[in-house]
Amino acid sequence: MVRARSTERRAEIVRATLEVIAERGYRGASLSAVAERVGLSQQGLLHYFPTKEALLVAVLAERDQWDTGGSTRSDGVWRIELLASLVEYNAMRPGIVQTFSALLGESVTEGHPARDFFTRRYTQVRSSMAATLRAEYGERLPGGLTPERAAPLLVAVLDGLQYQWLLDPDSVDMPAAFGDFLALLQPPGQEAVKNPQS
Amino acid sequence: MVRARSTERRAEIVRATLEVIAERGYRGASLSAVAERVGLSQQGLLHYFPTKEALLVAVLAERDQWDTGGSTRSDGVWRIELLASLVEYNAMRPGIVQTFSALLGESVTEGHPARDFFTRRYTQVRSSMAATLRAEYGERLPGGLTPERAAPLLVAVLDGLQYQWLLDPDSVDMPAAFGDFLALLQPPGQEAVKNPQS
Numbered sequence: 001m002v003r004a005r006s007t008e009r010r011a012e013i014v015r016a017t018l019e020v021i022a023e024r025g026y027r028g029a030s031l032s033a034v035a036e037r038v039g040l041s042q043q044g045l046l047h048y049f050p051t052k053e054a055l056l057v058a059v060l061a062e063r064d065q066w067d068t069g070g071s072t073r074s075d076g077v078w079r080i081e082l083l084a085s086l087v088e089y090n091a092m093r094p095g096i097v098q099t100f101s102a103l104l105g106e107s108v109t110e111g112h113p114a115r116d117f118f119t120r121r122y123t124q125v126r127s128s129m130a131a132t133l134r135a136e137y138g139e140r141l142p143g144g145l146t147p148e149r150a151a152p153l154l155v156a157v158l159d160g161l162q163y164q165w166l167l168d169p170d171s172v173d174m175p176a177a178f179g180d181f182l183a184l185l186q187p188p189g190q191e192a193v194k195n196p197q198s
Numbered sequence: 199m200v201r202a203r204s205t206e207r208r209a210e211i212v213r214a215t216l217e218v219i220a221e222r223g224y225r226g227a228s229l230s231a232v233a234e235r236v237g238l239s240q241q242g243l244l245h246y247f248p249t250k251e252a253l254l255v256a257v258l259a260e261r262d263q264w265d266t267g268g269s270t271r272s273d274g275v276w277r278i279e280l281l282a283s284l285v286e287y288n289a290m291r292p293g294i295v296q297t298f299s300a301l302l303g304e305s306v307t308e309g310h311p312a313r314d315f316f317t318r319r320y321t322q323v324r325s326s327m328a329a330t331l332r333a334e335y336g337e338r339l340p341g342g343l344t345p346e347r348a349a350p351l352l353v354a355v356l357d358g359l360q361y362q363w364l365l366d367p368d369s370v371d372m373p374a375a376f377g378d379f380l381a382l383l384q385p386p387g388q389e390a391v392k393n394p395q396s
Contacts, residue, residue, distance in 0.1 A: 026307045098306050105303010108296050108364040109224045119365045143381030152375050156358025166306040167317045177350050183341030184382045
């Protein structure tokens with residue numbers, strides 16, 4: 001019962017943090033702002049999440065859960081048109097994209113608390129994207145690439161476009177640019193992104 | 199004369215910072231470590247660069263200068279094989295790549311002192327990469343893309359691969375992955391990266 005209440009409280013804090021991020025961005029999402037939102041002292045909040053980084057990692061992990069929920073096929077593989085929709089959705093929520101991008105940047109520095117989260121996440125995401133590419137385009141992609149070799153590029157484009165878009169949203173149309181990348185992955189002569197078998 | 203000495207001193211500080219970054223990484227490159235290296239007090243260093251961010255921006259701007267020096271054609275356009283060599287070179291200097299990636303991550307947050315530098319840099323780099331793509335592949339790229347539409351993807355792949363590589367260098371072969379992206383840009387039937395006219 002205590003465990004259940006604690007899990008619920010943590011989920012509530014994560015939701016509140018997401019709200020604060022949406023309203024005030026990465027820098028505005030301080031532990032004190034989150035504590036105030038959920039009616040805890042800052043000390044009380046630290047009982048659940050010992051650092052701001054730990055809290056933000058929990059938020060990003062939760063977002064990954066939400067984003068993948070409902071967007072898979074019966075075999076658990078993501079569909080590429082849902083990935084394109086996710087990019088459109090992200091273009092409407094700069095706060096969380098900014099938080100992801102800022103924390104990813106920090107995570108590559110020595111001994112950063114989010115490094116482990118991102119390293120494991122990318123291993124998982126590359127593997128999941130390879131399965132998506134295989135389901136969509138088969139074994140052989142343009143340029144002689146396999147799905148496994150195209151997957152890190154797909155992930156790099158997603159992340160890299162986010163930085164360009166966050167810095168200069170008027171110059172970079174993130175969803176259109178991602179669509180352009182998908183066009184590069186089309187086998188020559190095949191126009192639509194959709195896989196007729198799916 | 200005073201101006202010349204000051205310019206020289208700043209250049210010396212930038213070079214020293216690059217050395218400290220190479221040895222100790224982004225977090226190790228503190229103002230005090232740099233001050234010690236050049237024989238200044240921390241206060242003396244702040245006279246030249248008022249913040250760590252200002253110093254790092256100067257280092258990254260200087261790196262851009264070095265990297266582009268000698269790697270252009272007579273018309274000032276980058277050659278794509280030199281871009282591929284630069285990715286290989288970067289894979290041997292994780293300290294500066296880490297500094298770039300960490301500062302880029304920070305720069306997307308509200309009011310960050312490096313935001314302006316990166317925003318202007320990306321405008322310039324996208325335009326320069328479009329010229330490179332045009333010189334290499336002509337007006338029409340695979341997927342029906344123009345050089346201008348492919349340029350943000352090229353830049354995104356460069357940045358995105360750096361994060362994946364910094365987090366997990368054993369799993370991500372950055373130069374090979376960049377070569378794979380160039381293969382996607384090849385017109386079908388054309389195998390080599392080189393432009394015979396260049």
